[in-house]
Amino acid sequence: MSLGDELRYLRAFHGGLTHWEVEDAAGVPRGTLRGLEQRYRRVGEDDEVLARLAAYYGVPLEDLQFRRERYRKALSAYLYQAQESGQTARFRLRTGERVSGQVRWWDLGAFGLEAEGEELTVVQRHAVVDWEESQ
Known part of the structure:
Protein backbone atom coordinates (compact mmCIF):
# COMPACT_ATOMS: atom_id res chain seq x y z
CA MET A 1 0.00 0.00 0.00
CA GLU A 69 8.92 3.28 -0.77
CA ARG A 70 5.89 1.19 -1.80
CA TYR A 71 4.42 3.81 -4.12
CA ARG A 72 1.85 2.98 -6.79
CA LYS A 73 4.17 3.20 -9.79
CA ALA A 74 6.57 0.77 -8.09
CA LEU A 75 3.71 -1.71 -7.70
CA SER A 76 2.75 -1.16 -11.35
CA ALA A 77 6.33 -1.89 -12.40
CA TYR A 78 6.34 -5.07 -10.31
CA LEU A 79 3.02 -6.23 -11.77
CA TYR A 80 4.18 -5.48 -15.31
CA GLN A 81 7.48 -7.33 -14.84
CA ALA A 82 5.77 -10.35 -13.26
CA GLN A 83 3.17 -10.50 -16.04
CA GLU A 84 5.75 -10.15 -18.82
CA SER A 85 8.18 -12.69 -17.34
CA GLY A 86 5.54 -15.17 -16.21
CA GLN A 87 7.14 -15.32 -12.76
CA THR A 88 4.99 -15.93 -9.71
CA ALA A 89 4.11 -12.68 -7.98
CA ARG A 90 3.82 -12.68 -4.18
CA PHE A 91 1.98 -10.17 -2.01
CA ARG A 92 1.31 -9.48 1.66
CA LEU A 93 -2.11 -7.92 2.30
CA ARG A 94 -3.34 -5.58 5.04
CA THR A 95 -5.21 -8.54 6.58
CA GLY A 96 -1.92 -10.39 7.04
CA GLU A 97 -2.85 -12.86 4.33
CA ARG A 98 -0.29 -13.74 1.67
CA VAL A 99 -1.38 -14.36 -1.91
CA SER A 100 0.59 -15.42 -4.94
CA GLY A 101 0.11 -16.46 -8.53
CA GLN A 102 0.53 -15.43 -12.14
CA VAL A 103 -0.50 -11.86 -12.91
CA ARG A 104 -3.23 -12.16 -15.56
CA TRP A 105 -4.20 -8.48 -15.73
CA TRP A 106 -3.78 -5.26 -13.79
CA ASP A 107 -5.01 -1.69 -13.81
CA LEU A 108 -4.87 1.31 -11.47
CA GLY A 109 -7.37 -0.18 -9.01
CA ALA A 110 -6.84 -3.93 -8.90
CA PHE A 111 -5.09 -6.92 -10.42
CA GLY A 112 -5.93 -10.52 -11.19
CA LEU A 113 -3.80 -13.37 -9.82
CA GLU A 114 -4.18 -16.98 -10.80
CA ALA A 115 -2.46 -19.67 -8.75
CA GLU A 116 -1.94 -23.03 -10.42
CA GLY A 117 -5.18 -25.02 -10.46
CA GLU A 118 -7.21 -22.23 -8.83
CA GLU A 119 -9.67 -19.62 -10.01
CA LEU A 120 -8.64 -16.06 -10.67
CA THR A 121 -8.37 -13.93 -7.53
CA VAL A 122 -8.95 -10.19 -7.84
CA VAL A 123 -6.87 -8.13 -5.42
CA GLN A 124 -7.57 -4.46 -4.75
CA ARG A 125 -4.30 -2.56 -4.97
CA HIS A 126 -4.97 -0.59 -1.79
CA ALA A 127 -5.03 -3.89 0.15
CA VAL A 128 -1.40 -4.68 -0.76
CA VAL A 129 1.07 -3.86 2.00
CA ASP A 130 4.16 -5.32 0.37
CA TRP A 131 5.38 -7.50 -2.47
CA GLU A 132 8.13 -10.03 -2.98
CA GLU A 133 11.09 -7.86 -3.89
CA SER A 134 11.23 -6.35 -0.37
CA GLN A 135 10.17 -9.34 1.71
Whole structure:
Protein backbone atom coordinates (compact mmCIF):
# COMPACT_ATOMS: atom_id res chain seq x y z
CA MET A 1 0.00 0.00 0.00
CA SER A 2 1.40 3.34 -0.99
CA LEU A 3 1.86 6.22 1.40
CA GLY A 4 -1.09 7.97 -0.24
CA ASP A 5 -3.33 4.93 0.14
CA GLU A 6 -2.32 4.56 3.79
CA LEU A 7 -2.99 8.21 4.53
CA ARG A 8 -6.43 7.96 2.87
CA TYR A 9 -7.15 4.85 4.95
CA LEU A 10 -6.05 6.55 8.17
CA ARG A 11 -8.12 9.65 7.42
CA ALA A 12 -11.21 7.51 6.79
CA PHE A 13 -10.52 5.35 9.84
CA HIS A 14 -10.30 8.48 12.00
CA GLY A 15 -13.70 9.84 11.06
CA GLY A 16 -13.28 11.01 7.49
CA LEU A 17 -12.26 14.57 8.26
CA THR A 18 -11.47 16.83 5.34
CA HIS A 19 -7.90 17.33 4.18
CA TRP A 20 -7.91 20.82 5.65
CA GLU A 21 -9.17 19.64 9.04
CA VAL A 22 -6.40 17.05 9.29
CA GLU A 23 -3.75 19.46 8.02
CA ASP A 24 -4.76 22.12 10.55
CA ALA A 25 -4.89 19.63 13.42
CA ALA A 26 -1.56 18.04 12.48
CA GLY A 27 0.15 21.35 11.81
CA VAL A 28 1.08 20.74 8.18
CA PRO A 29 0.64 23.22 5.32
CA ARG A 30 -2.68 23.21 3.53
CA GLY A 31 -2.64 21.21 0.33
CA THR A 32 0.02 18.83 1.63
CA LEU A 33 -2.24 15.92 2.58
CA ARG A 34 -4.25 16.03 -0.62
CA GLY A 35 -1.02 16.01 -2.63
CA LEU A 36 0.31 13.04 -0.70
CA GLU A 37 -2.93 11.09 -1.08
CA GLN A 38 -3.32 11.60 -4.82
CA ARG A 39 0.14 11.05 -6.32
CA TYR A 40 1.15 7.84 -8.08
CA ARG A 41 4.86 8.44 -7.78
CA ARG A 42 7.09 8.41 -4.70
CA VAL A 43 5.98 11.17 -2.30
CA GLY A 44 6.52 12.14 1.31
CA GLU A 45 10.13 13.29 1.19
CA ASP A 46 9.70 15.63 4.16
CA ASP A 47 10.09 13.50 7.29
CA GLU A 48 8.92 16.40 9.47
CA VAL A 49 5.55 16.41 7.68
CA LEU A 50 5.36 12.62 7.97
CA ALA A 51 6.23 12.83 11.67
CA ARG A 52 3.40 15.31 12.27
CA LEU A 53 0.90 13.13 10.38
CA ALA A 54 2.13 10.01 12.18
CA ALA A 55 1.68 11.72 15.55
CA TYR A 56 -1.78 12.95 14.60
CA TYR A 57 -2.91 9.47 13.52
CA GLY A 58 -1.07 7.70 16.35
CA VAL A 59 1.06 5.49 14.12
CA PRO A 60 4.84 4.99 14.07
CA LEU A 61 6.73 7.30 11.73
CA GLU A 62 8.54 4.24 10.38
CA ASP A 63 5.25 2.86 9.03
CA LEU A 64 4.73 5.95 6.88
CA GLN A 65 8.38 5.98 5.79
CA PHE A 66 8.12 2.32 4.73
CA ARG A 67 5.00 3.05 2.67
CA ARG A 68 6.79 5.93 0.97
CA GLU A 69 8.92 3.28 -0.77
CA ARG A 70 5.89 1.19 -1.80
CA TYR A 71 4.42 3.81 -4.12
CA ARG A 72 1.85 2.98 -6.79
CA LYS A 73 4.17 3.20 -9.79
CA ALA A 74 6.57 0.77 -8.09
CA LEU A 75 3.71 -1.71 -7.70
CA SER A 76 2.75 -1.16 -11.35
CA ALA A 77 6.33 -1.89 -12.40
CA TYR A 78 6.34 -5.07 -10.31
CA LEU A 79 3.02 -6.23 -11.77
CA TYR A 80 4.18 -5.48 -15.31
CA GLN A 81 7.48 -7.33 -14.84
CA ALA A 82 5.77 -10.35 -13.26
CA GLN A 83 3.17 -10.50 -16.04
CA GLU A 84 5.75 -10.15 -18.82
CA SER A 85 8.18 -12.69 -17.34
CA GLY A 86 5.54 -15.17 -16.21
CA GLN A 87 7.14 -15.32 -12.76
CA THR A 88 4.99 -15.93 -9.71
CA ALA A 89 4.11 -12.68 -7.98
CA ARG A 90 3.82 -12.68 -4.18
CA PHE A 91 1.98 -10.17 -2.01
CA ARG A 92 1.31 -9.48 1.66
CA LEU A 93 -2.11 -7.92 2.30
CA ARG A 94 -3.34 -5.58 5.04
CA THR A 95 -5.21 -8.54 6.58
CA GLY A 96 -1.92 -10.39 7.04
CA GLU A 97 -2.85 -12.86 4.33
CA ARG A 98 -0.29 -13.74 1.67
CA VAL A 99 -1.38 -14.36 -1.91
CA SER A 100 0.59 -15.42 -4.94
CA GLY A 101 0.11 -16.46 -8.53
CA GLN A 102 0.53 -15.43 -12.14
CA VAL A 103 -0.50 -11.86 -12.91
CA ARG A 104 -3.23 -12.16 -15.56
CA TRP A 105 -4.20 -8.48 -15.73
CA TRP A 106 -3.78 -5.26 -13.79
CA ASP A 107 -5.01 -1.69 -13.81
CA LEU A 108 -4.87 1.31 -11.47
CA GLY A 109 -7.37 -0.18 -9.01
CA ALA A 110 -6.84 -3.93 -8.90
CA PHE A 111 -5.09 -6.92 -10.42
CA GLY A 112 -5.93 -10.52 -11.19
CA LEU A 113 -3.80 -13.37 -9.82
CA GLU A 114 -4.18 -16.98 -10.80
CA ALA A 115 -2.46 -19.67 -8.75
CA GLU A 116 -1.94 -23.03 -10.42
CA GLY A 117 -5.18 -25.02 -10.46
CA GLU A 118 -7.21 -22.23 -8.83
CA GLU A 119 -9.67 -19.62 -10.01
CA LEU A 120 -8.64 -16.06 -10.67
CA THR A 121 -8.37 -13.93 -7.53
CA VAL A 122 -8.95 -10.19 -7.84
CA VAL A 123 -6.87 -8.13 -5.42
CA GLN A 124 -7.57 -4.46 -4.75
CA ARG A 125 -4.30 -2.56 -4.97
CA HIS A 126 -4.97 -0.59 -1.79
CA ALA A 127 -5.03 -3.89 0.15
CA VAL A 128 -1.40 -4.68 -0.76
CA VAL A 129 1.07 -3.86 2.00
CA ASP A 130 4.16 -5.32 0.37
CA TRP A 131 5.38 -7.50 -2.47
CA GLU A 132 8.13 -10.03 -2.98
CA GLU A 133 11.09 -7.86 -3.89
CA SER A 134 11.23 -6.35 -0.37
CA GLN A 135 10.17 -9.34 1.71
